[in-house]
Amino acid sequence: MAFVQLLISGVALGCIYALIALGFVLIYKATETVNFAQGELMMLGAFGGLVLMKSAGLSFWAAAPLAVLGMLALGIVLERLVIRPILGQPQFTVVMLTIGVGYTARGLISMIPGIGTETSTLDVPYKGQVLSLGGAVISVEQVAVIGMTALLCGGLYLMFRYSKLGLAMQAASQNQLAAYYMGIPVRRLNGLVWGLSAAVAAMAGLLLAPITFVHANMGFIGLKAFPAAVVGGFGSLPGAIVGGLVIGLVEAFAGFYLPEGFKDIAAYVVVLVMLVVKPNGLFGGALRKKV
């Protein structure tokens, strides 16, 4: 039964990676820039939920949507203030800029008196409950992660497939100039995409919080979501989900079957192998750079 338990915990962890990777890919598809602060956005979302519950005394069901909405707004503001002024510069510039954003966010959070430097728990209603499924013990927290990820993916699929906004985002990511000529406000859309990916990151944070803890350095998990995005192919949304699951499962099984130490680097070994074997990822098309 250890196998089933490993499978479930791997998938649950993979879902978190997938959600963060989804944020990377959303931004990458829209603006061809990579957000190194995605993990920190996740951390901010989790802290948002924590503060709303602890200081404002809201219930989890009220605090979680508020935190996600707050992060949506923060994402839009962030894009307007720091990303838009340097759009069009080399990718490396944005990488440095978002690393700076991440540092600042982490530092500011740890300055909050009381909870900033503490490792706190997020009291979700389903905390500590377990399901036993034919001998395997599965915690509800992990089931919640998997269920929410599935719901979110379904919602995003419907949005990109059927809503005007989703179609416009797709158009803009395929060809910005053509989309602009068709009357799509590309810049406003870019802002919304940042908001959307911040909101997705916040959800990941709120889902991850019961499994681990809420602390200022939890954003480092975002660095493991890069392998997920690369394995799936950086420009593909389904790829991000699959990549996240692959990384989560590899990590769970490497932690159990391989010697100590392999768990932490399994994701990076996988991504290096992937870059050598298939640099465009599982779902990425072969692209050539234009002159």
Add this chain to the structure above:
Amino acid sequence: MRFIFKTDYDQDIRLVKHSGQAFWYGLLLLVLLAAPWLLGEYVLSQLSFVLIYGVAGLGLMVLSGFTGLASIGHAAFLGVGAYTETVLTAHGWPFPLSFAVAAGLSAAVGVVVGLPALRVKGIYLAIATLSFGFIVEEVLARWESVTKGNAGITVGSPQFFGADLGSSEAFYFIALGVCLLVTLGVMNLLRSATGRAFIAIRDSEVSAQSMGIHLAGYKTLAFALSAAIVGLAGALYAHKLRFISPDQFGIAQSIDLLLLVVVGGLGFVHGAFLGAVFLITMPQLIALAKDVLPPAIGQATGLQAVVYGLVLMGFVLFEPMGLYGRWLKVRTWLQLFPFYRKGMFRRQKSYTKSERLK
């Protein structure tokens, strides 16, 4: 106001362009040589750190600043150099030999990383180097028979055929010597065909390729050279700290190195040293500011991270050419006074250049 009349093609690649440069850099060298007698123990030790980080910054500059390849795992090479030096010193090797081996081994590792990295570009390269950095850190932590793992390892003082060069003055001169050699080497590299090929690759891979530059070869060479220089810095770093452990060569150190080159000025040799000065003096300035600020802010643990983050964002947004770029502007303003015009250093109008072919 100085007018330079070009009467010879050699003038374009001469290391010392005019007598003013000869005077100021000569003066700088004299001051650096006299530093152990002029400065106190503490300042001298900080100056040694500046030299070490300057060398490391030059290494990353060769890769990021001149060849245009981003690396978020360069602390790994620092680690390889540091541990090689530690092990060889423990075996009693003289320092010039062990430094050479540290640089060589680091370069070899650099080639190994460079090979998969050649197939990928842009963000994929950044992620490949990031992954590599994590893997090296883990290997250093787990290979306990050599590195003593997370407990850390004590570093002996540099040996030179029986002579023990452990005093801080002796170390300072070793660091200064290495730093001078590396700086001259990099400046010579930049005026050679190889260096120009690097810069061509940075500016446009496609154009470089069509001019007959072998991309894979030059990129691997850039990786190897960069890793070798950073490995040298790592060897110095080990002797300076006297005690090293794997967590000193993690992602935080890699980002510090990136911060160094960006703040100093990407693409300038001076930038590496200005960045190193910045990186060493910043924590001290923050420590000074702590006394002035209200305790709620001053005593917070995250203050340094916030300052670093804001400085990085500020430079990327407002002064992409870094500290050295700012100095160039000030110098031009002084030289041309009162004729400096606002847009003289403005970057070319840039559009979102898509990397997709659709």
